[in-house]
Amino acid sequence: MHGDTIHVLRQCSPALGDPPMKLVPLDKPDLIDLASQWLGREENYKWLDFGDGVHPLSLVSLRIMAQRDLHVLRMFTAHDCDLPIGIVALSDIRRQWKTAGSLWAVLGRKRYGGLTARAVSQLLTFGFVELGLEAVSAWTVECNVASRRVLEQLGFRYVGRQRRRHWIDGRPHDRLLYDLLATEHHEIPDFYVHRAAGVSLATPHLAPRTVARRPRDGRGPPLDAA
Numbered sequence: 127m128h129g130d131t132i133h134v135l136r137q138c139s140p141a142l143g144d145p146p147m148k149l150v151p152l153d154k155p156d157l158i159d160l161a162s163q164w165l166g167r168e169e170n171y172k173w174l175d176f177g178d179g180v181h182p183l184s185l186v187s188l189r190i191m192a193q194r195d196l197h198v199l200r201m202f203t204a205h206d207c208d209l210p211i212g213i214v215a216l217s218d219i220r221r222q223w224k225t226a227g228s229l230w231a232v233l234g235r236k237r238y239g240g241l242t243a244r245a246v247s248q249l250l251t252f253g254f255v256e257l258g259l260e261a262v263s264a265w266t267v268e269c270n271v272a273s274r275r276v277l278e279q280l281g282f283r284y285v286g287r288q289r290r291r292h293w294i295d296g297r298p299h300d301r302l303l304y305d306l307l308a309t310e311h312h313e314i315p316d317f318y319v320h321r322a323a324g325v326s327l328a329t330p331h332l333a334p335r336t337v338a339r340r341p342r343d344g345r346g347p348p349l350d351a352a
């Protein structure tokens with residue numbers, strides 16, 4: 127099924143009182159197919175690595191991931207609308223150590239930019255509260271500015287660099303390493319959803335870019351220094 131034709135419960139026509147963004151488990155074949163299409167695009171998979179380098183994740187691999195306790199995969203919707211627009215995930219979850227070894231996200235529908243941090247924030251709340259995790263690690267490629275901004279908005283702490291660790295088109299890039307403790311996590315509120323009555327926030331491109339900026343506190347994610 128093509129991504130743009132996937133069944134949605136209703137079209138995006140926001141009304142006051144509609145529920146905010148939702149995270150939806152990846153438990154239906156059409157959702158897994160859609161996520162697989164997004165993960166099959168070079169613009170997305172070139173920033174990811176599921177253990178054996180940069181390449182598209184196969185549909186079969188994604189189906190297996192969706193069934194394993196090692197991962198929590200969620201689609202997220204646009205605000206006030208059931209349209210899936212991206213995927214967020216915790217991977218390498220070790221319940222006995224209360225850790226998740228990696229956090230990743232893909233905005234499948236690029237016109238809905240700006241909502242990923244809020245979706246990841248909800249996922250982190252699930253990880254810290256429901257799964258009892260105490261630390262979540264993340265990495266991103268140095269030149270992936272959008273991803274670094276998302277981590278920064280979530281309060282992730284920059285903890286180091288792996289040099290020449292990520293290969294795109296035959297060229298090496300550094301990976302930047304981050305982590306976040308349960309005690310440092312503050313869920314990004316849906317404040318702008320409840321804020322302005324009558325303002326369409328589901329409209330692509332018109333959503334505020336950052337829902338809750340955190341003052342920079344000197345921990346210095348390297349975006350500042352780039």
Ligand SMILES: CC(C)(COP(=O)(O)OP(=O)(O)OC[C@H]1O[C@@H](n2cnc3c(N)ncnc32)[C@H](O)[C@@H]1OP(=O)(O)O)[C@@H](O)C(=O)NCCC(=O)NCCS
Nearest residue numbers: 170173230231232233239240241242271272273275335336
């Ligand atoms: C990373 C990703 C999920 C972010 O989604 P998003 O937050 O909805 O996307 P945005 O386009 O709003 O980018 C996030 C921030 O980066 C900023 N940004 C994006 N590209 C930028 C650039 N080239 N230079 C400067 N800032 C940039 C945006 O302005 C935004 O910042 P703001 O919130 O302060 O306005 C999305 O870009 C994506 O799917 N990328 C491909 C897959 C990927 O890289 N995943 C992350 C690896 S784990």
